């Protein structure tokens with residue numbers, strides 16, 4: 001499942017592949033896709049923006065396309081015929097070498113979105129601050145921004161971090177990896193967090209996203225970092241393996257139906273790290 005780093009890598013790739021290029025042909029292979037997409041032929045892409053896990057493309061007539069990858073969505077350049085594309089875009093001949101002739105969108109679970117937006121429709125409006133752009137450790141306002149977004153009370157940290165209306169872009173893996181990096185138990189009540197806790201959390205979120213984004217940018221967006229290959233994470237998916245910091249075995253527990261992975265020594269539950 002794509003998390004923020006995969007979506008940001010997709011934005012970077014799509015920007016490189018499509019901005020300034022005119023769509024000469026568009027084929028919907030899936031009748032469930034927005035028929036308005038057909039009206040984009042003859043237009044050029046001018047920008048791709050991302051907030052949280054949502055992508056928006058802007059076209060040369062000012063219209064915008066909402067592109068959300070859902071669970072399994074991915075964009076490929078000059079795709080292999082074996083890719084079961086839902087949508088294929090063809091561009092005018094490449095002006096620069098290395099530009100793809102076609103790009104395609106595939107989505108086996110079909111939970112993603114690709115639709116032309118109405119003028120007053122803003123898919124970013126309901127989202128909290130972006131976990132990558134708005135929580136930079138060198139930004140003096142980042143800790144207060146995170147404190148405001150998390151709020152107070154007894155709600156577990158993990159629940160609040162997963163709530164896209166509070167912080168946009170974090171999924172289960174990112175939350176667990178960031179909490180480990182910060183030395184915080186993911187289920188600690190947000191009301192117990194100190195300024196120092198929050199500063200370590202800002203740093204932990206950023207460090208996790210940065211490392212994963214580097215991995216995601218190294219591929220052509222066809223493979224998510226969290227599927228196939230060796231496990232790239234510090235504690236996620238590592239039940240029973242030694243903690244990379246203290247060697248204590250990593251513990252797995254279920255929380256609201258989803259797994260949490262923690263080091264019981266580095267992230268004691270119910271006590272300050």
Ligand SMILES: [Zn+2]
Nearest residue numbers: 243246263266
């Ligand atoms: Zn540990």
